Amino acid sequence: MFYKSIIEKNSPSYQLLMLLILFFVGLFLSSFLFAVFLIPFYGFEILENLQSVANISDYNSIFLLKMMQLISSIGSFIIPPLLIAHFSSNNLFSYLAIRKSDNMLLLLVITFLLIIISQPIINFTANINSHLVLPEFMNGVEQWMKQKEDEAAMLTEAFLKVNSTSDFLLNLFIIGVLPAIGEELVFRGVMQKLFIKITKNIHTGIWITAIIFSAIHFEFYGFLPRMLLGAMFGYLFYWSGSIVVTIWAHFVNNGMGVLLAYLVQKNVVSSDFENLQLPGNEYMWVLASTLSVSALLYWVYKHKNPAVEQGFYENLS
Template identity: 40%
Template sequence: MNDSLHSQDKHPLYDLLLLTFFCFLGGMVFSFLGVLIFSIFFNEQSLLDVISGGQLYQNIYFLRCVQIFSSIGIFIFGPVLFTVSKKYPFTNYYQFYKPTNPILIILSITVLFAALPLIEWLTAWNNKMVLPESLKGIEIWMRQKEDEAMTLTKQLLIMKSYTDFAINLLMIAIIPAIGEELLFRGGIQQIFGKWFGNPHIAIWLAAIIFSAIHVQFYGFIPRMFLGALFGYLLFWGKSLWYPIIGHFINNGSAVIMAFIYQQNGKGIEEIEKTDNFPAYGYLFSALFTLVLLYNFYQKSRNRV
């Protein structure tokens, strides 16, 4: 994982803390910029009205503006600052330098679609999680956080026009696909790889953090699985473009489906209803995903 870039580095923990600091700094600065942009485009009085009316987190334009800018600050600006501070070549460190292979791109996309039923099953299984009675308070808190996240997601997914659709595609698919892969796969996974000397440990640790940072406990397992999937696409493909493409397909398909549903007069609640596949459908999804991943691995090896 770009060992030549790290020959004179300090302990990887230092890099992890430095990267975290820059992401925090980027989040703070760009969140402020988001509020500033909102006040400019919707005038300062609109912002004051929203705040004074206690509707700060109910205004969809405010939410989108802050979400877009804070995501850029945390997931893009933070990792960029990290490489600048360490004097690393950005394209080399985050593995953008290697040309992509059309076959591997197609496999990246196909893997994501093949895994959808499996992810659905993992989501349903994770959602049935029940903690022991002694941890009931924690379970109630986890459910509250899950409900809050779901309420926010529903607000953001409301799309009444093609402009809303374009903004949501940028906010939910494009920025997270690029930014989250920069941070978690390009940055954190690479740091853990240097720390532990084992790419598989690095992939799964980065996937765990990727899932945990979303603070959605009843979607933790499927999101961790996705994170690991993206991690292996990077590890085998040696290019960050493969997990970026996979991430975009995963998030973008959800935005597109939500928009189509609403254009056909269906409510957001309809999107939550998933198709119930028979047991062999989930098994087929798992096996087909493994076959495609193995194929991706073999194709990527042939290019080395």
């Protein structure tokens, strides 16, 4: 095909630009299609203001916002990397590293443990991040960011409220499954590999991608912990040679939040569990967490997929 030959023969920078264009096109089209879907219920004025359905105290409005999130995730995060892979390679699965890795079951168990064990580090960096302040001349920007963070927190809380098990499963799909698949395909499956090709350095490519991964969520006070998670996902992807591993890691991380919120509402877990402190010295827990995560990542490194040594990124040129 004509488009296939154009993208396939161009540089990683060109492929990165095409990914960005497809992302925004997908975001626009998914929003437009969602608005068209709502016309029978809200009239044509919905085309002018999608936010008119955003009443977070109303169950039906929240459900519609969830549907919008679902369509947007597919249109802007899942379809674009699939198109890039299709037009850039003769083998979509190979390009996106959708493959079984050696010791896959053990890798998935280790990945699960990594997410659990890394929580003291994540919480510690989140606490540091929450105390960061911008220079005085950027006070207006800081106030705007705080306002947006508060609005996002309110929307997330509304999203996580459930009336039934089916609501919980829908949340798990929209907040856990779709972002895990879509964001990993975009950031690790395509973007990280392209940045490694552009910079000709594995670590630079992984960390640039992790920074963008964190920044695109537009949550300043969660930037550091999300960046660290992005870097961990990046190394897991590179050493395992399989996007399946990082999709699983991403799902476990997001799914834990959805599950805990559900258990709190069912009174299985105390509502103040987030304020619970680990016994003993906090820094000792952070140190233990750091050493444990390092040890598990080292195991993944020592047992890395042979594909890494056999030109894992050669098909991107």
